[in-house]
Amino acid sequence: MSASQAFLQLDPRIQHYLWAEGWGALREVQERAIPLILPGDRDVIVAASTASGKTEAAFLPALTHLLQQPDDGLIIYISPLKALINDQFGRLDRLCENLEVLVWPWHGDITATSKRKFVQKPRGVLLITPESLEATLCNRGTSIAGLFKNTTFFVIDELHAFIGTERGKQLQSLLHRIETALGRNVPRIGLSATLGDMSLAAHFLRPDLPVAMVDVPSTGGQLLILVKGFEEPPAEGGKRRKNDPETERAPPAIAEHMFKVLRGSNNLIFPNSRREVERYTHLLNTLCEQTQAPKEFWPHHGSLSKEIRYETEAALKQRERPATAVCTSTLELGIDIGAVKSVAQIGTPPSVASLRQRLGRSGRREGEPAILRGYVIEDALDEKADLATRLRLDTVQTAAAISLLLEHWFEPPAVHGAHYSTLVQQLLSAIAQYGGLQAGQAFLLLCAQSAPFEGVSKDSFAELLRTLGQDEILTQDHSGLLLHGRIGDKIVNHYSFYAAFASDEEFRIVSSGKALGTLPVSQMVSPGQRILFGGRTWLIEEIDEPHKTIHVAPAKGGAPPLFDGGGGRVHTRVRQRMREIYLQTGALGYLDSEAQRFLDEGRTAFQDLDLQHRTLLDQGSQAILLTWLGDSANEAIACLLMSRGVGASAGRLGVEIQRTGRGLHEIEDLLTDVGSEAAPSVDELLAKANNLARQKWDGLLSPKLLRETYASSNIDLNEAMTWLRTTLEYTTTQQRPPSSGLTDQPL
Template sequence: MASDRAERPDAVDRLHPVLLHHIVNTLGWPDLRPLQKAAIDPLMDGEDTVLLAPTAGGKTEAASFPLLAAMENSDWQGTSVLYLAPLKALLNNLEPRLETYAGWLGRTAGLWHGDTRESARKRMRVESPDILLTTPESLEAQLISKKTDHKHILGGVRAVVVDEVHAFASDDRGWHLLAVLERLERLVGRRIQRIGLSATVGNPEDLLHWLQGAQPHERTGRVVAPGVHLKAPEGNTPPPGDIELDYVGSLDNAARLISLLHGGEKRLVFCDSRASVEELGEKLRLRGVTTHLSHSSLSLDERRRSEEAFAEARDCVIVSTSTLELGIDVGDLDRVIQIGAPDTVAAFLQRLGRTGRRTGTIRNALFLATEEAALLKAAALLLLWGRHWIEPVVPPPQPRHLVAQQILAAALQQHTLGDRTWHEEWNGLAPFDRSATPIMKYLVGGGFLDTDEGLLFIGPQAEKHFGRRHFMALTAAFTAPPQFTVYFGRKDLGTIDPRLLLEQREGPRLLLLGGRSWQVGHVDFNRRRAFVEPAEGGGRARWDSYGLSGLSFPLTRAMRDVLLGANPPVRLTRRAQARLAELRENRAAHVDAHGTLLLREGDKLEWWTWAGFRANATLIASLGALADPVQQPDDARIRLSAATTPQSWQAARADLADRLVLPEVNPRAVQGLKFSAALPEHLAARTVAARLADFDGARFVLDEAVRWETRQ
């Protein structure tokens, strides 16, 4: 690319000459990557596009270079490009890079999210940057803010880049994002180009159509994924990577092994709970390992200090939840270590992609299973990975609570909505269209909206439930359980579950936060603050979560395959091989290669479906009296009434696939549904129930052969 313009591909030739100069001379790149070349034409032609590449695949440049060229060619003024990401830390990490690229053309980039100082926001309100990096929640906050001239800051938007778009699409934040983008298009009065950046997913075309929002058939779009294999290759060739699975039996043993192995290397250790991050972090520090921590309940300053120290060091470990799974740069990693296993292959691919970035290195991961269930889950996950299988991205169904939120947010933005035209704010995007009329009627009847002469405006109940801090509670699509902030002097350490402060205990109350133990002194219950002093050890970590638990149908089925003898195409240590052999011997009575198993032992009758949490929850609700009424759904089995006979079972099963019902909902789960206060109770419960259901998995199981077996 550096030598002769005549030799450049036509697409590369479309980039602005100043950009090409800096790519070669400032970045020192001899050429663009295939993805970056392939993205130029669709992005500069205004097409909606999804760019697929593994982590560190150059997606940010693939999006920003063509958009900067289009900005110059068409003389876009003001904020013309929005760059949206799911994490503030990711935006913080990207801002210097985008600011540099924009600066080559005399353009600017600015950062606006919940941690941005008011002085910086004030400057951007007067002189808006050409590229604005923000979150959907902060974009919503701008739309409803009385301080912000929406038209001045956002009226010139031409394109939106959505980083880690798959993370949005599989979550309620995706519905929120789509709805806000439709309102933004109405504000600017034109179609906004939509560009999604994603790791490899199982259904990229569906992801593109989802991103296009209302009337996707009226918009041009394409998936750009050079070099990405969207289908499994012929034969049994495993994906590339150096993967090892070990069984260590406890978190203590995991800490010991990490402290002994890979000395001098920079290691990123993933745990799938904040409490495990804290416990492992403390155990590693006690073994003399330089250890940093990152999870969502640590304060912003604590996380930044950890991530910066880790990025600059060599012989050290950072222990993290999924907060470091996405594209935040933590420097040149040598190794990823996974405690247990994530719930999805997609998450594993994100984590694996943090390694192998240096020339001459390959992607690698070490799985350390601390218990048998985690070993089985890890083996199953790696079995799916070896089959080149990746979960499709599927938006959560029936987001009625977000429909209510959007109606209230639109009323705040516009000050009034027409009682017959309110649905036009989302350009026909379902379910924010006329089908939401029952929710609208409830908002009016319940006092969340007032009405006068055909106009709707914010009512007293909306003020009561969501009005604090200028309706900031309306901008987040998820619910976080109430937590206490922990202070050492004036230093904010992070937040903890309040039950750690309320449960009865003898002796001093000790907390574990930031990988260190603290003794609780004074607690200010009114302001939700706890003040602590350092302690020698013995602290406890705990956080509650409203999230739905349980494994998917494909992962649970892969667990059955492992018990039936399938091995993932990775290195298994002798410990892992031995424990898997024990597992297979001990669980042989619970699996059948030809279908499901009905097992009676004494007065206990269990149906081993291996169908996953949601399919089993659906079957329990649909079986009615045949299912034991006192049970929590399990991934692998269902308890049936001991009175069930083969005859009554066959009669019930005959047409069950045609009369499946939604699972029962725990009222506490409804509390975790953000904005449920703005929904009728029965609609809130049905929304949660729809997210607990797996009708396809349940039907699959009902079509399988069933073997009855009785043991004494």
């Protein structure tokens, strides 16, 4: 490494450590990042594939800079997951021990004694979650400036996981509040493997200043992809089998295939919900029992106890026995579980970015390919098959995601959104931090130029304060100082306050005094019922409602608990690629014969229905507007129709419109009228919409602010209006019946 200028810039003790660890050379991402980070005078984003050395690219220069400071410096590493903090502690502790730099993990599982020691002498490397950082600002108030006075860097890991979310807006606010207390900017380093638009990511990291960027593309190693198709035949009497655990045939068949091809190696299996994690873990381990093979399949999702999750992570890390995790996105992020041979995706991937992140876990050993196995399930075609079944939507959407993945495209970060829910939380938190704030001070701190909520106007902020005052969330003393009201005080003093995101109230599942995890209360169960949890079957013996505890005992048989699913919002580019695939004729090399048959059947239906030229389809009591747009634009069109008294909702094929006696031509004329007029205001658009509360504190907002925050995150009115003005204008001027293909007869 003597020829490396970046290596020579590192502290000699770090150089010695790297030599002792057998490093032959720095990786490209480290060579490029070290000179940018080392001076400690700018913000930097480091984007590179999984296992490319991003963590070292940040910490080697950050630690070198820290060691050059006359006072004891502090690096604050912020992670979205406690498990990532535990991993980074293991990676950094040995290096930092040689440097005599202390490493402090800080989250809900860390003892109060360890936290007190850090507070007494805050130096070294602090590994913390946003929630714990929030609690620190709330509870330590005006001592924040002293606690963090020697901070040299903020390192934000898995940056993409924060962008566009309530938690991300919370993080922006926390960093801004700390910097305000310090009276200076602290350099921010963002780490990520999946960033669709670096400029948007830079805007998120620091909206008002330039951000240096290190973007190292994937080395382009060999990638092997196979998508297998499985068909659910109709049950007796014509009842559909899909999503019915008692009659489904495809999941056991998928489990048998995975059991055959994954045994003997480490892998990750991603179903699309916690329910499916439990189902497939149970099916796979049942096959282990039937063949008298050791257990190789382990569950991992957010409702399991940390002990069960750690057990899965430990099984993946050890090399004596093969292990495969059946998991949700909890193992999508950068938890160090070592290299896995392959990744399996059951069902449509939530997004292209998610698929890329998951696939990055495979092929990490030199010379080994990355392997992706996809599994799609379609219902059999018969006279009762609906339009989605005839078009084979799951197969085509999966193919579209893989097609875009191969072109190195993935969804850009969603940096927009009013995020009033998080503003409520940050306002309450800031009042706790300072012991009260004047309204003008609160606005300057949170909503002025360069503040995290700078898009919020003074009028909107004043309306928020009035609403919170009316509901006793806030109160004002005789001097005008904002304080917590009777209800607000209870909110802030509850342990759940520090999280910006909402979570269902859950019941603890306990067996013989040992906590197994939690089950959402919205999916209630009863004594005597058998459920799958943690990949095993349990008999519910007792439900203790006052203490929200379900007591279980080991049993055989059972059905997966009804966890909520977790599908992502679909981007317009994905839907447009689906349309392109329908219009193509050739085979896709990554589909097996059954999946290719599904695709051929979907293409045939697309051609038979002339969907290349048709915009509206008659589906009996409703019409389907085929837009090939993403969910945000489709929802905007549905809201435009609802504002005119027409029932409508966004769907997978476009917008589903209730006809209520209207002919298709009437609906088409209505849509053309909507497109020819000026776009309505948010209040007009959502005047008749209900159930808009999505985020944790949305219920505390006025109706006007609720409509505004919902629209900013869920509706793309510009894209919707552009589509209406162009597509429908072309359709009505170029093709009118009979050549338009529109019909009032059901398909």
